[in-house]
Every structure is written in structure tokens, then in C-alpha cells.
Amino acid sequence: MPIWEYNGAMARSSTTSDVFNAIAETHRREVLDALIPGEKAVGELVSDLSMSQPQVSKHLRVLSEVGLVKCRAEGRRHLYRLELARLRPFHEWLAKYEQALNDRLDRMEDYLQELQQKESGRET
Amino acid sequence: MPIWEYNGAMARSSTTSDVFNAIAETHRREVLDALIPGEKAVGELVSDLSMSQPQVSKHLRVLSEVGLVKCRAEGRRHLYRLELARLRPFHEWLAKYEQALNDRLDRMEDYLQELQQKESGRET
DNA sequence: TTCACTCATGCCGATATGGGAATATAATGG
DNA sequence: CCATTATATTCCCATATCGGCATGAGTGAA
Numbered sequence: 001m002p003i004w005e006y007n008g009a010m011a012r013s014s015t016t017s018d019v020f021n022a023i024a025e026t027h028r029r030e031v032l033d034a035l036i037p038g039e040k041a042v043g044e045l046v047s048d049l050s051m052s053q054p055q056v057s058k059h060l061r062v063l064s065e066v067g068l069v070k071c072r073a074e075g076r077r078h079l080y081r082l083e084l085a086r087l088r089p090f091h092e093w094l095a096k097y098e099q100a101l102n103d104r105l106d107r108m109e110d111y112l113q114e115l116q117q118k119e120s121g122r123e124t
Numbered sequence: 125m126p127i128w129e130y131n132g133a134m135a136r137s138s139t140t141s142d143v144f145n146a147i148a149e150t151h152r153r154e155v156l157d158a159l160i161p162g163e164k165a166v167g168e169l170v171s172d173l174s175m176s177q178p179q180v181s182k183h184l185r186v187l188s189e190v191g192l193v194k195c196r197a198e199g200r201r202h203l204y205r206l207e208l209a210r211l212r213p214f215h216e217w218l219a220k221y222e223q224a225l226n227d228r229l230d231r232m233e234d235y236l237q238e239l240q241q242k243e244s245g246r247e248t
Numbered sequence: 249t250t251c252a253c254t255c256a257t258g259c260c261g262a263t264a265t266g267g268g269a270a271t272a273t274a275a276t277g278g
Numbered sequence: 279c280c281a282t283t284a285t286a287t288t289c290c291c292a293t294a295t296c297g298g299c300a301t302g303a304g305t306g307a308a
């Protein structure tokens with residue numbers, strides 16, 4: 001279908017280049033977890049987690065595309081390792097909300113202080 | 125199709141009760157962002173972000189189901205607010221990796237110290 | 249009550265995605 | 279070169295999900 005006849009119906013925003021989507025899948029998070037102790041070959045992951053080999057490979061590919069893991073070939077084994085730096089977007093996203101929370105608390109504190117000052121002003 | 129003839133092909137693990145999946149969608153994260161300043165009605169969200177009303181409502185529903193937002197009815201307006209406490213799963217998940225990172229650094233330090241001791245032992 | 253307003257749902261089409269099975273590709277050992 | 283081991287890729291199906299559109303539901307006002 002030509003793009004100019006585009007219907008308007010489009011599913012999810014064609015992601016998988018997005019860290020948030022990469023970690024959305026339980027199995028993918030399991031793979032990441034399994035890599036915490038350190039570098040592992042695909043086969044090890046397959047037996048550690050109980051997933052099929054193609055399944056693991058595919059998830060590794062997604063994780064790889066978003067940079068959450070890096071691969072190193074050693075002979076015919078492909079060793080994958082975490083790339084923790086790539087969690088940064090997620091970390092920053094989260095931080096934004098903490099910041100917001102703190103700001104709110106600060107404002108509330110200011111408000112309370114203001115109230116107290118008014119109180120003490122009336123008392124003198 | 126009867127369940128006992130179940131083929132084996134199953135798409136994603138039927139989520140949407142998973143916080144990680146809830147924030148996987150860009151639009152959903154936009155909704156959350158829009159709520160940072162504070163409680164807002166659906167209509168406000170619709171005009172702030174430029175999304176259709178049903179679209180916003182549906183995303184709010186998902187966010188609601190995983191507890192990331194709470195709703196309060198005021199007349200015919202439905203006011204949604206962030207439920208920051210629900211960000212905790214993210215924190216914990218992230219912490220696991222930061223912990224792992226620190227542990228690795230510690231181990232490396234230990235290793236270096238060990239090396240130094242061996243060195244100094246040989247030097248005496 | 250009836251109309252207007254605000255939001256939630258249901259239905260539908262298009263698409264993205266995950267998993268299984270089989271197969272291709274790459275590296276190692278004989 | 280051939281067999282084996284270790285991964286990656288392809289094909290296919292069932293399902294999940296998104297967005298648009300129309301409609302239903304709840305509340306307030308005339």
C-alpha cells in the first residue's frame with residue numbers, strides 16, 4: 001500500500017530500539033539478570049534460564065540492538081555481557097520523578113513554614 | 125480452538141499487569157510526565173498532549189491497572205494523579221544492577237590489592 | 249426530564265511480537 | 279573436506295496491542 005493511502009491504523013510505535021521496550025519483556029529481564037554475575041555464553045544462558053536456544057538468541061539480539069548487552073566472540077562461543085551504562089536512560093527517567101516528588105515536598109514545606117510564620121505573626 | 129489443542133504459539137506473555145510493560149509505551153510515559161506537576165483531568169491531558177480522548181483514557185486505564193496512577197472523581201471530571209510509590213519496582217530492579225556494578229568494582233579493588241600485596245611480598 | 253459535557257468502552261483493522269521448528273552460518277576437530 | 283558444536287536466522291502462527299471511530303455511562307444544568 002502506498003504511503004499516501006495510509007489508512008491511519010498503526011499498532012505500537014514500531015519500537016525495539018528503545019531501552020524501555022527492551023526491558024519490558026520478562027524473559028529479557030531474566031536474561032539480563034542472568035548476566036549480572038558476569039559474561040556468559042549463549043549456551044550457558046540457555047541452560048541457566050530454561051528457554052530454547054533460538055529464544056535466547058532472539059532476546060539477546062533485541063538487547064544488543066538497544067545496547068544493553070555487548071557480545072565478544074571466543075572461538076565459536078559468543079560471550080555476552082551487560083552494558084550497564086545503557087541503563088542510564090531508564091535511570092534518568094526514574095530520577096525525573098524523584099525530583100518531582102522532592103519538589104513537591106519542598107513546596108509543601110515552604111507552605112507549612114509560611115503558615116507557621118503567619119501564626120507567630122498573629123501571636124505577637 | 126479448544127485449549128487442549130493448544131498449538132504452542134503464544135505472543136507476548138499476556139502482560140499489562142506488569143509495570144515494566146506499562147511504561148514501555150512512549151505515549152504512556154508522556155501521560156505520566158504530564159502528571160508530574162500534579163493532578164489533572166482527562167480533558168487537560170488530552171489537550172496538553174495532543175492525543176485523542178479515547179487514546180488517553182485507554183492509556184490511563186493501563187496505567188491505572190498497574191497502579192501507576194490513581195483516579196478521583198470530582199463531579200463529572202476524573203482527576204488522575206501519579207502514584208509515585210509504584211515506581212518502587214523500578215528502583216529495586218535498577219538497584220540490583222547498580223549493586224552488581226559496585227560489587228564488581230569492589231572485587232576488582234580486592235584483586236588489585238591482592239596483586240599489590242604479592243608485589244610487596246616479593247620485594248621484601 | 250432533556251440536553252450538554254466529560255470520560256470510558258466496544259469494535260475493528262493494521263501491525264508488532266514472541267515462541268516453536270527447521271535451517272543457515274561459523275568455528276573446531278579429525 | 280566432513281562431522282560436530284554453538285549461534286543466528288527464517289518462516290509461520292497465534293496473540294497482544296494501538297489507534298480511530300462510534301457509542302455508552304455518569305453528572306450537572308436548564
